[in-house]
Amino acid sequence: MDNLESIQNNVLNIMEESQKKYLWGSNHKRLNTWHVSDFISECLRKTQYSKTHPSKFDPSKAKIFWLGHVIHAALPLAKLNEVQMCYNIQTEQGLTAQEVEARPLDELGSVITGTLDDLIPLGNGEWCIADKKTYSGGGWFKKTEPDASYRLQLDIYRVLLQATLGIDAKHGCLLYLDKKSDMAPTPIAFDLAPIEQTKAKMRDILTELQSGDATANPCWLCNQSNKKKVVYCDYKDICMSEKPEAHPPQEPEEEKLKVTIDKK
Numbered sequence: 001m002d003n004l005e006s007i008q009n010n011v012l013n014i015m016e017e018s019q020k021k022y023l024w025g026s027n028h029k030r031l032n033t034w035h036v037s038d039f040i041s042e043c044l045r046k047t048q049y050s051k052t053h054p055s056k057f058d059p060s061k062a063k064i065f066w067l068g069h070v071i072h073a074a075l076p077l078a079k080l081n082e083v084q085m086c087y088n089i090q091t092e093q094g095l096t097a098q099e100v101e102a103r104p105l106d107e108l109g110s111v112i113t114g115t116l117d118d119l120i121p122l123g124n125g126e127w128c129i130a131d132k133k134t135y136s137g138g139g140w141f142k143k144t145e146p147d148a149s150y151r152l153q154l155d156i157y158r159v160l161l162q163a164t165l166g167i168d169a170k171h172g173c174l175l176y177l178d179k180k181s182d183m184a185p186t187p188i189a190f191d192l193a194p195i196e197q198t199k200a201k202m203r204d205i206l207t208e209l210q211s212g213d214a215t216a217n218p219c220w221l222c223n224q225s226n227k228k229k230v231v232y233c234d235y236k237d238i239c240m241s242e243k244p245e246a247h248p249p250q251e252p253e254e255e256k257l258k259v260t261i262d263k264k
Contacts, residue, residue, distance in 0.1 A: 032108060038112075044208055114153075168195070
């Protein structure tokens with residue numbers, strides 16, 4: 001039995017190492033700029049802390065991202081896919097990754113980088129930015145509306161795409177894949193926000209992040225109001241000490257239930 005357990009552990013270790021190698025090998029080199037994911041976080045203070053209190057990536061978390069990378073590699077939806085784009089929010093100029101790499105750090109404070117999944121031609125000069133997202137619906141829950149943060153993500157991609165490749169994609173589509181239902185697909189298409197409107201929003205977000213006092217927004221990331229009842233923000237303790245007013249004591253679940261029953 002000990003020998004069989006040893007074999008099992010060995011196979012598991014090989015698999016985990018393979019996942020890590022695949023993840024590192026399939027990923028774009030991460031540029032030292034803002035990233036679109038920084039701008040769409042439901043809590044900008046979390047984004048701020050990720051810059052002021054940087055931490056090394058935990059290799060044990062590689063498996064969390066592995067499935068997403070496999071899906072992106074195995075499911076290209078268009079010839080133009082995995083397109084990396086860089087953009088200076090202040091000058092409104094598009095940049096190549098090589099240009100960004102060649103610039104000193106103090107010139108990158110207003111540069112943002114993003115990589116769109118797929119750019120789908122619709123004909124008649126129309127384009128659609130498509131992005132694949134996994135979620136856990138389990139058959140009983142199906143996406144019917146695009147998440148606000150993902151919608152903003154595609155709005156920002158529209159700005160970056162127009163600045164870097166001169167292509168204006170007026171439409172977006174989120175392809176949701178249900179991990180608990182054999183990756184059952186649910187495409188949700190929508191019109192993207194006007195470019196100038198999104199540019200203004202990007203400038204506002206950049207100003208807030210550069211202020212050093214970004215708004216704290218307690219949400220499912222830190223208040224455990226999620227399916228697993230866990231904390232997804234590594235900076236909760238720092239935030240609670242610096243912004244205690246944003247984290248009022250939570251009512252115990254039994255008290256919430258009592259209030260609900262009393263109201264009925």
